[in-house]
Amino acid sequence: MEIILNGQAKQIAATHTVGQLVSELFPSGKGIAIAINQSVVPKSDWPTRQLSPNDQITLITATQGG
Numbered sequence: 001m002e003i004i005l006n007g008q009a010k011q012i013a014a015t016h017t018v019g020q021l022v023s024e025l026f027p028s029g030k031g032i033a034i035a036i037n038q039s040v041v042p043k044s045d046w047p048t049r050q051l052s053p054n055d056q057i058t059l060i061t062a063t064q065g066g
Contacts, residue, residue: 001053012051019046021057031062 001014005021012021018041022029034041035058041049051057 001051003051003053003055003057005057006059016051017047018049018051021051022046022059025059026061033060033062034058035060 001012001016003010003012018034018036022032022034026032032043034046036049036051037056038058
């Protein structure tokens, strides 16, 4: 199925969860925030939150600096 990840189309398996997507992109999973269709998804929901076709996903990573 196709999702929109940070404005770019991406093909993923039809049964992907948020947790699986994060694991593929950022194995440590630290410093990540996710919103799906403009609603923040708490990290505690990642393992069970299924993705749907055409979901608009915003993935933000924390950066250090100062």
